[in-house]
Structure formats: C-alpha cells, structure tokens
Amino acid sequence: MLRSDASRNRSQLIESACRLIAEVGSDEVSARDIADYAGVSTATLYRHFTSKQALVDEISVDRWRRATGWVRDDVARPALQEIVTVFDRFSRMVSSDAQFISAAGLQVGRTPTAIGPVRRLFDERLSELWARARSQGEIRSWADPVDTMELVWAIRNQERRLPMLATVLSGIAAPDSDIDGMLRRARS
Numbered sequence: 001m002l003r004s005d006a007s008r009n010r011s012q013l014i015e016s017a018c019r020l021i022a023e024v025g026s027d028e029v030s031a032r033d034i035a036d037y038a039g040v041s042t043a044t045l046y047r048h049f050t051s052k053q054a055l056v057d058e059i060s061v062d063r064w065r066r067a068t069g070w071v072r073d074d075v076a077r078p079a080l081q082e083i084v085t086v087f088d089r090f091s092r093m094v095s096s097d098a099q100f101i102s103a104a105g106l107q108v109g110r111t112p113t114a115i116g117p118v119r120r121l122f123d124e125r126l127s128e129l130w131a132r133a134r135s136q137g138e139i140r141s142w143a144d145p146v147d148t149m150e151l152v153w154a155i156r157n158q159e160r161r162l163p164m165l166a167t168v169l170s171g172i173a174a175p176d177s178d179i180d181g182m183l184r185r186a187r188s
Contacts, residue, residue, distance in 0.1 A: 009040050009048065012038040012039065012040065013034060013040065013045055013055060014055070014062055016034050017034045017038075017055050017056060017059060018059050018097065018100045019100075020037050021056065021100050021103045022097070022099035022100040022103055023099075025103045026103055030052070031052040056112075057112040059104075060111070060114070061114050063093060064122055065118050066093075067093070068118055070086045071086050071126050071129060072129075073129050073132060075132075078133075078136070078138060079129055079130075079136055080133045080136075080138035080177060083126075083129060083139075084185075085182075085185075085186040086129075087168070088165060090152055091152050091153075091161055094153050094155065095156050095157065095161045098157075098158075108153040109150075109153055123145075126149070130145040138173065138174050138177065139173060140171075140172055140173070140174065143171075143172035148168060148172050152165065162183065165183070166183060
C-alpha cells in the first residue's frame with residue numbers, strides 16, 4: 001500500500017503522461033517532460049515506473065483495473081442494467097482517451113501485454129454477469145460478450161458516443177428493453 005503522497009504522485013504521473021502523449025505524441029515526450037508536467041522529479045517517476053514505456057503501459061493496465069471494478073453482479077439490479085452501466089463507463093473512458101490511444105499506438109484490449117491478467121479478470125466477471133442477463137431473458141441468446149465489447153471499445157467519437165452505444169446495446173438486448181432509460185440511469 002502506497003503512502004497517500006506516493007499514491008497521489010503515481011496518479012498524477014499517469015494522468016500527466018496520458019495528457020502529454022495525447023497532445024504531442026509518445027515519441028515526442030520524454031520521462032522528464034512527464035515528470036515536469038506532473039510537478040514531480042524524474043527520480044519520483046522512476047521510483048514508480050522502471051521506464052517511460054512502463055508508465056505508458058500502466059495507463060492501460062490502470063484503465064482495465066478500473067473497468068474490472070465496474071463489473072459487479074449486483075443481484076438486486078437487473079443484469080442488463082449493470083452491463084449497460086459498464087459499457088457506458090468504458091465507452092466514455094475510451095472515447096475521452098482516443099487521442100492518447102492513437103498517439104501511443106495502442107490497441108484497446110490487446111496492448112500492452114501487461115493488461116492480460118486484468119483483462120482476463122474483467123472478461124470472467126463480464127461473462128458471469130452476461131450469463132445472468134441471458135438466463136433472465138434480457139440479452140438475445142446469440143449475443144456474445146467478447147464481440148459486444150469489441151464494438152464498445154471501437155467507439156471513439158465523443159459526440160456520437162451515446163447514439164453509437166445505444167445502437168450496440170439495442171442489438172444485443174431483448175426487444176422490449178428500454179436502452180435509453182438504462183443509459184440515463186447509468187449516467188446518474
């Protein structure tokens with residue numbers, strides 16, 4: 001467990017790297033630039049990350065770690081509502097980071113390789129939630145969580161994010177599902 005100041009520094013480094021790389025490109029940003037932007041020393045950066053690339057990789061791992069935390073199987077709520085909430089948050093995160101993803105040369109869900117264990121946990125949790133939604137008749141029998149996730153992480157346009165997400169969700173949900181209502185609840 002990190003001390004609060006160390007945790008704050010680590011978070012600031014991740015956020016600063018994401019912003020700088022999105023603005024000017026990965027090749028144009030040095031570890032020193034990131035540390036300066038974060039308001040910490042280069043030594044602090046290297047205490048947390050072995051290299052600039054390790055910091056860039058951690059941005060993706062951190063995103064998947066947060067996404068994994070969003071996948072809850074709260075039996076008090078309809079499973080489809082939980083899925084809609086996860087996909088809304090995920091598409092918001094990916095579309096807001098679209099410039100970083102492009103500048104860093106990432107393939108969401110595939111790179112860096114360090115996301116593997118976290119991504120597997122996300123996939124397991126989503127599959128369990130998906131199975132509950134399917135057993136409740138909330139999701140079409142042929143819909144697949146991996147295929148649907150691929151469509152969701154392809155959403156990059158922030159202005160079109162909600163209509164695109166609604167289209168994806170309408171394709172997997174049972175015909176009588178109120179996707180617009182679920183999306184409103186997901187954002188509240």
